[in-house]
Amino acid sequence: MNLSDIVAQQLVNGLVLGSFYALVALGYTMIFGVIKLLNFAHGDLYMVGGFVGFLALSAISGVVGGDWPGVFIAMLFAMIAVGCLGVVIERVAYHPMLAAPRLSILITALAVSLVLQNAVLGLTGGQYQAFRADLGFGGFDIGSLFIQHNQMVLVGTAALLMVALQLFVTRTQFGRAMRAVSIDKDMCQLMGINVPVVIAVTFFIGSALAAAAGTMAGAYYGSIWYFMGFLIGLKAFTAAVIGGIGSIPGAMLGGLVLGLLEAFGTQIPGIGSEWKDVFSFAVLILVLVLKPTGLLGKPEQERM
Amino acid sequence: MSDMLLELSGIELAFGAYTVLEDASFSVPKGAIVSLIGPNGAGKTSLFNCITGFYRPRKGSIRFDGREIRGLKPHHVTAAGIARTFQNLRLFREMTVLENVMSGMHCRTRAGAFAAILRTPMQRAEEAEIQEFSRECLEFVGVREGFDREATTLAYGHQRRVEIARALATKPKLLLLDEPAAGLNAGEKQQLIELIGRIRDERGVSVLLIEHDTGLVMKVSERISVLDHGVMIAEGKPKEIQSNPKVIEAYLGQEDAEAGLDL
Known part of the structure; x- marks a missing residue:
């Protein structure tokens, strides 16, 4: 393989990884937007999404098979189920804490994360679960570059979801309300916006996107386990910060940037793939030091 | 049914031991432009906050368009037909x-x-x-x-x-303006007076405003209510208010009297 092949191959790998990060980072950033909470349980919603998708696929694969159509149906089911779970978590765990100091709700988020992880641990016994998707390994060559169909479908689906979200947020009354809530809640009430409903819908969408990523990741990598949300939660947080926390395009960009950085970073001589995570978090620290507001974030304005 | 759009009676609002509004009563007739004036700290903005549902008065009733709205959540008050602007600019940043x-x-x-x-x-x-x-x-x-x-x-x-x-x-029936003239120059104030008139005449929206610029208040309003230390001390036509001894005292009683009521 020559250099350009390596670059092209890592570009594809980075896009796949980046799509997962971006989908999870979107939920992170949207929830941060509306209630200023770093939802540390968000990675676990991705994990639960993987499991719900797995269960759904197992139930229907006899009828529709384990290829992409089946995975999509399972993914849709996981999105709805986990979306509702996200709404329940907000109502039960976060809503009562909204008036409390910020640290309290942050600790609550950690608790929710532990509850979700341990619930799934208890149910599965901590075993890796083989994801019974049957995606095949077909693909095509471009020169010496090999692209799997799976990778294309995956990146395409993620892109579709992100475009849909962007349209929803900028072109609809409800999307505008969502952005307005992240700017000034009191004013929103005077505009007749039912703020708790907007927050609930935000949790639904954010959680559903994480679930979509979880199901696709399970199908793509072939296995799921109760702890799979931990690292991606941290990575998604990193992606959201790189892009500028609170910014939706920022989360998409941050996810892709992080995915590509990891893919290429591991190609630097002397840095093997085992250094991948170190690489990401070093980038997080750099961003926090050099541009704390992220690539697309705006500096916080103090009101006098 | 009464011809009053908004009727407040016996509003009492307190934060702990500190009473902000004490038995405040006043009303806005349908299709009227009414001003609420009073020295700083009299409780004018608090009264607005009670009307729009941000504060929950301890006592009293707020009737709007023949319906009790005290205790409604702000977004329901807006849906009922009351809109409001703030003293300081509160546009959504980052939105067009x-x-x-x-x-x-x-x-x-x-x-x-x-x-x-x-x-x-x-x-x-x-x-x-x-x-x-x-x-x-x-x-x-x-x-x-x-x-x-x-x-x-x-x-x-x-x-x-x-x-x-x-x-x-x-699409309100009543528009509350909290110091709409603050920070405007003379020309802009004149335009504001015209705008307030047009809001009522062309759109049929009644207007209730809080304003310190008494020149503007006298020109634009049909009725004026005066609030001092949480109590309504006067209510009437601009002419009556100008000559009301209680009002003069309320304004002269404080240190920025010269800057106060321009009688």
């Missing part, structure tokens, strides 16, 4: 001028989140209507260009107008 005004129509739209996700034809048609009405509101207040600019990049006087347009976009 048009988007700011469009957000005001939230409670008048029917398509919910799911219709929006699916982008049904009904939702699209409604979206077009919202845009149309919002543009019309902006033009009504005299903002004719720069709809796609970020709202906070507009000149101060224009931001004030956009706020009024956003309030009008909620």
